[in-house]
Amino acid sequence: MTIPRFHTVDPCASGTFHVVSRCVRQAWLCGRDPVTGRDFSHRKRRIEDRIAALATQFAIGVYAYAVMSNHVHLVVRTAPELTEAWSDLDVLRRWFSVSRRKADNDASIEQRVLASSGNTALVAEYRLRLSNLSWFMRFLNESIARTANAEDGCKGRFWEGRFRCQALLDDAAVLSAMTYVDLNPVRAKVVTAPETAEHVSFRRRVDRARVRREAVEPLAPIAGPGSVLGVSEREYLTLVDETGRLLHASKPGVIDRALPSIVRRIGLSENAWLLQVQGTQSRYRRAIGLVEALVDKAEELQQRWLKGVMFARQLKVA
Structure with missing residues (x-):
């Protein structure tokens, strides 16, 4: 059942969210169309540039993104308190x-x-x-749709009517959603290593680490303002790489000691971490988080039940 967006995203309070926008009918409007053979891959760069441009103006930090051939993932944090200083x-x-x-x-x-x-x-x-997620997505999606329609000489929808939005209720949820997004091209078998993917935030983090040679700074947004998470850039890069090795069957590897330290710090076992990353879209709906956070969110939404609560309970013993 569809509910008003403000039940998931409070426009007056800061929050972190996993957002997905899909092309209409899930057509490959940002890649090579398998039916017609036409290649629209150049639109991926346009979307990536637009995300970065909007983040410089909005009080919204972009922590992760993946621009795929028929959909776009974002992990963003809204910060309405920042606009008060403007x-x-x-x-x-x-x-x-x-x-x-x-x-x-x-x-x-x-x-x-x-x-x-x-x-x-x-x-x-x-x-x-300027701190509203719906307005951010409106400016992102409308500009891309108008340019693409002019390019194709057509009218009508480019994106599905509503973007999907999941509230991320704790650091474990934020990191697992970011990892899920950054590993999207690996999961789709577009690449075999996450750092080789184009138009994905992980590639930008790796490039930034190569320039600095060290990645010990606290994990900050890729674009826009925002608070930092309780891990370093290096730890996050390690986390994504090692998770990718475990998720991708053709790339076996052992878990480095850095991974358990991060996973334990956010309250999950290694097995529970992998399950949560894999279940980002399939096992949750409106929100992702630990059991207590999901129960509180259900009460806030005035619902007796929220998809993901039972799964989160299973993770506690996984």
């Missing part, structure tokens, strides 16, 4: 930058900013929107 002019400049008109340039945007600077109600509305 000046009215900053809010207007950010909003008009993401909602550019066809003829807009830097000078015309500045004119729009000055013309709206005295409208406190409008500024307040834009301030709320």
Whole structure:
């Protein structure tokens, strides 16, 4: 049953979410179409660039993403508290930058900013929107759809009507969702090693680590603002790599000692960790987290039951 988005995503409170947008009819509109043979792979870079551009303007941090041939995964954290520190002019400049008109340039945007600077109600509305996940996804999906439709000389939907959204209720849920997203190309057999995948956040983290030669900094968003998680970049890269070795049958390997330390720190056994990563989409629906967090979320939604509670109970003894 579909429920209003605000039950899952509170626009006035920070939260972390796993988001999936699928192309209409799950058609390969961002890859090589197996039916017609037409190749739309160039759209993946366009989507990736748009995600990064929006993250610089919104109070939303992007922790992981994977742009696939017929869908896009994101792990994002909304931070509405950050917008309170922005000046009215900053809010207007950010909003008009993401909602550019066809003829807009830097000078015309500045004119729009000055013309709206005295409208406190409008500024307040834009301030709320700049930390709103639905507005972020709207600007992402609409711009890609308009460009693709113009390219194809057609009209109509490019994406399915609603994006799927799962609330991530604890660090274990966030890390497992990020790992699930970063391993998407491996699972789809597009690549055999996660660092070789294109248009995936893991590739950017690996490239960044190669430049710095060390990856001991706390794990931060790939793009946009946000708080850090309780692991380092190096630990996360190790976590994804070792999980991928266990999930991918053609790439066997032993678990490094770094993996158990991370997994135990977030309250799961190695076996439970793998089950949670694999069950990100299939075993949960509206939220992912430990049993207690899921029970609390169900009460918040005024539901007696939430998909994933029984699975989370099984993980405690796995």
